[in-house]
Amino acid sequence: MKPAKRPTVHDIAAAAGVSRGTVSRVLNGGYVSAEARAAIETAMSDLGYVPNNAARALKMRRSQAVAFVALEPHSLFLDDPNIGAIMLGANAALSLADHQMVSLVVESARDTERVARYLSGGFVDGAIVVSARTKDPIIKVISDLSLPAAFVGHPPELDQHIPFVGIDNVGSARAITEHLRSTGRRRIGMIAAALDRDSGIDRLTGFRSALGDLFDEDLVADVPHYDYGSGVKGMRDLLEREPAIDGVFAASDAIAAGALEVLREAGRSVPGDVAVAGFDDSTWAVRTQPQLTTVHQPAKEIGSCAAQVVLRQLRGEPTDAGGQLLPTPLVLRDSA
Amino acid sequence: MKPAKRPTVHDIAAAAGVSRGTVSRVLNGGYVSAEARAAIETAMSDLGYVPNNAARALKMRRSQAVAFVALEPHSLFLDDPNIGAIMLGANAALSLADHQMVSLVVESARDTERVARYLSGGFVDGAIVVSARTKDPIIKVISDLSLPAAFVGHPPELDQHIPFVGIDNVGSARAITEHLRSTGRRRIGMIAAALDRDSGIDRLTGFRSALGDLFDEDLVADVPHYDYGSGVKGMRDLLEREPAIDGVFAASDAIAAGALEVLREAGRSVPGDVAVAGFDDSTWAVRTQPQLTTVHQPAKEIGSCAAQVVLRQLRGEPTDAGGQLLPTPLVLRDSA
DNA sequence: TACGGATGTGTGAACGTGCACACGTTAGGA
DNA sequence: TCCTAACGTGTGCACGTTCACACATCCGTA
Structure with missing residues (x-):
């Protein structure tokens, strides 16, 4: 039947x-x-x-759909509060252009292969790729197919012709570190995370350049992830190394939240004894006590901008291969 | 060219x-x-x-893809820590069966129409639907197409033949409330959220039934969402109405976290003065101080179970139309 | 020798569309 | 009156695949 x-x-x-x-x-x-x-x-x-869209797509070579490829979703979906907003922003922009966003999750090598098949199978006209490592096989697939694409948050070094959308991590980190200095702090440390990614490295670079001569390698705690637990660990580390620390730049809001908890336990007031600055302007920033001074990541705009980049390629308009950096205003709240 | x-x-x-x-x-x-x-x-x-998958799908009437439809993603992606885990669970199960998960985001009425076209367009063989309201038009589309589907967390009343996967909200709420009673608490309140959804209503029902004669309507604070801010608001409410309160069941971990903050400001110790229980066993539960006693939601299992249900239908095996409730063990930590 | 099965290969017909083309009709201007 | 243009409609083909069928070859066995 x-x-x-x-x-x-x-x-x-x-x-x-x-x-x-x-x-x-x-x-x-x-x-x-x-x-x-x-x-x-x-x-x-x-x-x-x-x-029947399948038949239409076959005939037209157009599916009116764009893939949103999330690599390493474990860390992304569970830790990074931005990914949801980026998706929403991309979806809104694609929706306006009457395109369907389909998001694909890559967890394992098995997934990689299947997603590669899917991308090359004519089900999508383009792709937005989030958090790719430079050597990720998906990049090769996309470039081999010359599938219209945009990378988010991570310039793909190998393939210069694939445009990307992101923020100026170096500049933002420098700006917020300068803010810490401008409030008179002298012993400023950083909890640096994810130094295996560009974002992590760049934030540390910005921090270092803002401090200049004041920079002290001992005041950098190196933690693996952008999450709360890493913040706890990193702050304990810093307090032990330099009890007189009076300023901390945390590489993410979640890290800053963990640092606040440790400072509270240690009896340091914030921002009285120690100024703390975060990064992301995520939901964390307003949940902490005091609320966080941080760098605003325009997540929704990043998503919609990436979508625009793909749509432009679909319309045949040439894109600036170089990529695009969105502004990241400082958000001054109570913690610094 | x-x-x-x-x-x-x-x-x-x-x-x-x-x-x-x-x-x-x-x-x-x-x-x-x-x-x-x-x-x-x-x-x-x-x-x-x-x-070319498009051609293959046309010929075979099989796309080897299953849709993961996220309705009302604003609240979902930004507040609910479970949605990510559910997606991951579903993706893993589908991946094992060599199917592609494509997740579709529905934000607006415009999206609804487009997603409906997509679902009926032959690009997917089935659908997993998260957080549908009973009257959502997507439900009608799916039932009209008789597209193999599974609903997560919400039995669709109208169409009894669409199976669902969820947890026993009533039973879990009762169980954790009974735990609060067993620790000797007498004035137990609840911060009830999202009473426009089944999940919210059921948790309140379970709470009420566990208390029996002890139930006091004045000790129920009614807040709109499952988020941190609602917890702050709800706890302030409860403290004002009953300063002698010694137990609180929060409808989510985020709410419990907000409640903890208010209790700390009010100088009440937890669990000394007031016992607090949450719901979800999300990342919140281990970030708070003290860590939360809560109800474990098997989010990953829910996702993979929903995927199994769809895959079974795809294989032509009949499914128990009734739906399926997954066990929700109590997690005893420090807050109660 | 002849036959049947197993193995290997080519051919034509779909699947459901969109588009180019051909065809008809009508109206208007030279 | 004839040519052109605009409108309205039907037909064939192509998209890239899979499947059913036909055909060809080889081998073992009756």
Whole structure:
């Protein structure tokens, strides 16, 4: 027993007493008489017709869909509060252009292969890739297919012709560190995270350049992730190495939140004894006590900007291969 | 200038000196001689051939893809820490069965229509739907298409034949409330959230039934969302209404975290003066001080279970239309 | 020798679309 | 009157694949 075979253009044409071509025209625009149009439309709603996108995609070489590829989703979905906002921003922009966003999750090598097949299978016209490492095999697939794409937050060094969207991590880190200095702090430390990624390295670079001669390698705690637990660990480390520390730049808001907890336990007031600055302006920033001074990451804008980049390529307009950095205003709250 | 037209089976066949049928056979299994197979395989790698899924889906009426439909993603992605884990669980299960998960985000009415087109367009074989309201138009689309589907966390009342996967909110809430009673608490309140959803209502129902005669309507604070801010607001409310309160069941861990903050400001010790219990066993639960006693939501299992349900339907096996509730063990930590 | 099965290969017909083209009709201007 | 243009409609083909079928070859056995 078949599951109620779906009607096709043929069925509609037969029911309305016209030919398939005419049905196609009322769907895609063209010259159709009013009566034919009416007959076809009633036939369509009677039979519950929906066009078969698979056939359309095959014929048109266009699926009206763009992939949102999330690599390393474990860390992303569970730790990074930005990924959701980026997705929402991308979805909104694609939606406006009548495109469907389909997000693909890559967890394992097995996934990589399957997603590669999916991307090359004609189901999507383009791709937005989040958090790729430079050597990720997905990059090669995309570049081999010359699939219109945009990378988020991470310039793909190898393939200069794939544009990316991100923020100026170096500049933002420098700016907020300078803010810490401007409040009179002298012994400023940093909890640096994810030094295996560009974002992590760049934030440390910015911190170092803002301090200049004041920079002291001993005041940098190196933690693996951007999460709360790493913040706890990093702050304990810093306090032990330099009890007189009076300023901390945390590489993320979650880290800053962990640092605040440690400082509270140690009896240091914030910002009285120690000024603390975060990064991201995520939901963490307003949940802590005191609320965090931090760097605003325009997550939604990043998403929508990446979508625009892909859409432009789809329209055949050339894009600035170099990529695009979005502004990251400082958000001054109570912690620094 | 075309973007380097992709090779098709025809091209491979021509390059290898065989017919399309033989190429198809090495792809899908069948009798092929060793030499033909070798010739075809070198031709494939030389030309960089990848099968066109759109054409395959058209012919086979199978796309090997399942949709993960996220409705109301604003609240979901930003507040609910479970959605990510559910996605990951579903993805893992689908991946094992060699299916692709594509997740679709529905934000607006415009999205609804587009996603409906997508679902009915033959790009997916089934759907997992998260957090649908009973009257959501997507439900109608799915049921009209008789698309194999599974609902997460919310039994769709109207269409009894669509199976769902969830947890026993009533029973879990009762169990954790009974735990609060067993520690000798007498004035137990609840911060109830999202009373416009089944999950919210059920948690309140379980709380009430566990208390029996002890239940006091005044000790229920009603807040809109499952988030931290709501917890702050709800706890302030409760403290004002009943200063002698000695136990609180929060409808989520985020709410419990907010409640802890208020209790700390009010100078109450936890669990000394007031016992606090949460719900979800999310990352919140171990970030708070003290760590939360809570109800474990098996988010990953929920995701993989929903995927299994869809896969079973795809294989033509009948499913228990009733749905499926997963166990939710109590996690005893320090807060109660 | 002839036959049947196993193995290997090629051919044509779909799947459901959109588009180019051909065809008809009508109206208007030269 | 004829040519052109705009409108309206039907038909064939292509998209890239899989599948059913036909055909060819080889081997073992009756």
